Amino acid sequence: MGTGGPAEEQELPFPPAPIEEMLRLFVKAGRAHQLYLPNNPVYKGAIDAVRAAFAPIWRETDEFAVTFTENEIRWHGRPVLTEPSKAADSLPWTFFKDGVREVTFTLGFEQDELVRLFDILQRVRKALPDEDDLLTLLWQADFTNLRYRYVDLGAEPSASLDEGAGSVAGTSPDGVRAAAQEPAAESNAVVNMQDFDATLYFLDEKELDYLKEEIEREYQGDLRQNVTAMLFDIYEAQSVPAVRDEVSEIIEQLMLQFLAGGELRTVASLLAESQVVVRRAVDITPEQIERMGRLPERLSAPEPLGQLLQALDEAADLPPQNELTELFEQLRPAALGTIFARLSRLQNENIRGLVAQAAERLASANTGELIALIGSTDRTVAGEAVRRAGAMRAAAAVAPMARVLVDGDVELRQLAVHALTTIGSAGALQALERCIEDDDREVRVAAVRTLGGKAYKGVAQRVEAVVKGRALRGADLTERMAFFEAHGALCGDGGVPHLDGILNSKGMFGKREDPELRACAAIALGRVGTQSARASLQRATAEKDVVVRNAVNRALRGVTGGGGGSA
DSSP states (O other): OOOSSOOOOOOOSSOSHHHHHHHHHHHHHHHHHHHSOTTOHHHHHHHHHHHHHHHHHHTTOSEEEEEEOSSEEEETTEEEEEOOTTOTTOHHHHHHTTTEEEEEEETTHHHHTHHHHHHHHHHHHHOOTTSOOHHHHHHHHTOSSEEEEEOOTTSOTTOOOOOSSSSBTTBOHHHHHHHHHSOOOOOTTSOOGGGGTTSTTOOOHHHHHHHHHHHHHHHHSOHHHHHHHHHHHHHHHOOOHHHHHHHHHHHHHHHHHHHHTTOHHHHHHHHHHHHHHHHHOTTOOHHHHHHHHTHHHHHHSHHHHHHHHHHHHHOSSOOOHHHHHHHHHTOOTTHHHHHHHHHTTOOOHHHHHHHHHHHHHHHHHOHHHHHHHTTOSSHHHHHHHHHHHHHTTOGGGHHHHHHHHHHSOHHHHHHHHHHHHHHOOHHHHHHHGGGGGOSSHHHHHHHHHHHHHTTOGGGHHHHHHHHHSSGGGGSOHHHHHHHHHHHHHHHGGGGHHHHHHHHHOOOGGGOOOOHHHHHHHHHHHHHHOSHHHHHHHHTTTTOSOHHHHHHHHHHHHHHHHTSOOOO
8 A cells, every 4th residue: 555655665576676777768768758759760769678678577576566755666665766856757756646656567568558658647747737637547548467556635644545447446536536626624734724814914806816817827828938038048148158059959959859749839939049049149159050050950850850740730720820831941951852752641731732832942942952852762752853843844853854764663754754744855855765665655655745746856766666566556546646646747748658558558458457547647647737648638538437537637627727637
């Protein structure tokens, strides 16, 4: 049964070193649980370490119990962890203040229930006064390998402790709290505030209201921004290098903690103020300017920026848009890769729009970084970089895109073809030449349409070889049409005899070519647009096959209009 003071030291069943080491790692893992996401390597390492620390204990026993005082955790009456009394993050005080006096761990606790306990401790440390306390949360969690003993803080100190599920003789936690709020029995040991109502110096009602308002205002204020403001004031006022180095280190750590806690408004304020301080501080050295100015780069690193974007995407209430815009404007070129990797996965449309704007700004101002990302091993990053470079018509991106056309997967090659089409420079068209023989149909069709539409003569022989070869005969109508149109745009009068042969000639026994192939030849003749091409089309105007006849008529209309035909 737990008590308010230290227990008598007892004979130890085994040396306390494994218990002490486990508790040390437990505290460290608790901090990591507060600061990092579950997929963070630091978080995973801390959790794995505390789990491993239970193994030496289980070699000695299947269960062990520790008791809590205000600033100590004790095992068999001996302190195994000591922390500052009543500190906000003190592990002993967190249990003690809510009445928990003893916790028993049994074999297997660390596997499935350790992280649940960390979740509860984090909620308790952040809880408002009217939210659930530790005792209620432990009862709700219904642990299998953890038992606890507690005292009823609203009852006499000698009240018995109930072990097991965490409720008093069938009473729910709500009932425990209700009982704690009932007026205590009057006794000489209890101070009754009503005894002071009539004293000479007791506060009147107006003064009490004032005090309540001031207390509420103090609790509602943003302590984090006050702390950072004081740190920056110290930085400005104290020119001693050691002081400024220490403040810089504290501010760097605070920024990461604020990010992990989702305090985005505070992060934006911190970054903005850091740049002001650099300009305003007296006797500031180049090294100090560089370190303080590097804070936005810390935010732009993959890990903190990834946590920031995930927190924003999952947040129920977002900071004002202008504050988010200011925060994203602090990002540096190194952020582009992380933004590209996460942009398509963001579910919140408002956040996606703001992040896209930040990506556009960074890409426009840092073309070199954008082009480097085209060669990224992350397919999502490379694809987004290709799209952005194409939209910007970045001529410098042609060379890395040409490498993508050789080494990239199908989707990347398709993206590169569309981007090169948008760029439309001579180098881009030259890079597209090889694509007409690509293994993927979409790549071939997109490339040949672009080259034909641009009348790029450099690919005329390749297109002619495909049109005259046998491979195209097994292609679908869309691909056939694309190649024939490109051929018509590039071949001139020299290609008319071959096209005329497909459209009008008869083979052995009077058999003609496939109707779809003849229709493609008619469209190509319309793109040639010369007198000989028109004459060839005129000879087919009486064609009985409706597909061929319609294609011929469309081609003739194109020739008459002087603009060439199209399917």
